[in-house]
Amino acid sequence: MDLIPSFSVDHTKIIPGIFTSRVDDVNGSKITTYDIRVTKPNVEPAVDVAAMHSLEHIIATYLRNDPEWKDEVIYWGPMGCLTGFYLILKGSRAPKEIFDLLYRAFDSVKNSEEVPGSTAENCGNCLMHNLPIAKWHAAKFAAYLKENENNDLIFEYPKTERLVTDDGRQFFDS
Numbered sequence: 103m104d105l106i107p108s109f110s111v112d113h114t115k116i117i118p119g120i121f122t123s124r125v126d127d128v129n130g131s132k133i134t135t136y137d138i139r140v141t142k143p144n145v146e147p148a149v150d151v152a153a154m155h156s157l158e159h160i161i162a163t164y165l166r167n168d169p170e171w172k173d174e175v176i177y178w179g180p181m182g183c184l185t186g187f188y189l190i191l192k193g194s195r196a197p198k199e200i201f202d203l204l205y206r207a208f209d210s211v212k213n214s215e216e217v218p219g220s221t222a223e224n225c226g227n228c229l230m231h232n233l234p235i236a237k238w239h240a241a242k243f244a245a246y247l248k249e250n251e252n253n254d255l256i257f258e259y260p261k262t263e264r265l266v267t268d269d270g271r272q273f274f275d276s
């Protein structure tokens with residue numbers, strides 16, 4: 103593994119959008135971690151934890167079944183701060199190249215009649231789901247993406263130097 107960035111995102115400047123968080127080289131193949139930021143940190147309310155869980159299920163299912171992209175997807179999961187998701191894809195595409203995929207994924211949530219896999223057999227906390235609020239956040243983010251499709255700021259990560267802890271370790275949030 104190399105190409106580990108020495109910067110981290112400035113959470114006071116980031117706006118909702120689709121960003122490259124890091125690119126790793128694994129045995130000669132690039133993989134890219136994207137920051138799919140759904141709310142503005144520390145300004146807007148974060149996503150309700152149960153709705154976040156439902157969006158994890160619905161959008162992971164969408165991405166991993168998409169005929170064009172399913173073989174590229176390594177990981178989809180929520181950030182602990184509940185303001186966005188991490189998406190890991192094979193390759194090193196610019197964020198703009200995955201705009202359409204993410205727009206379609208979030209826009210599709212409105213059609214969900216249930217949360218896939220929200221049973222005790224398939225989920226570790228099957229009572230912690232909230233489909234109506236998941237739909238509300240997904241619709242808000244999809245509309246935002248559409249409105250900002252030509253706004254380069256939704257694709258540019260505002261960077262700051264990586265924090266070093268009091269005992270001298272580099273801080274990471276993922």
Ligand SMILES: [Zn+2]
Nearest residue numbers: 155225226227
């Ligand atoms: Zn679950």
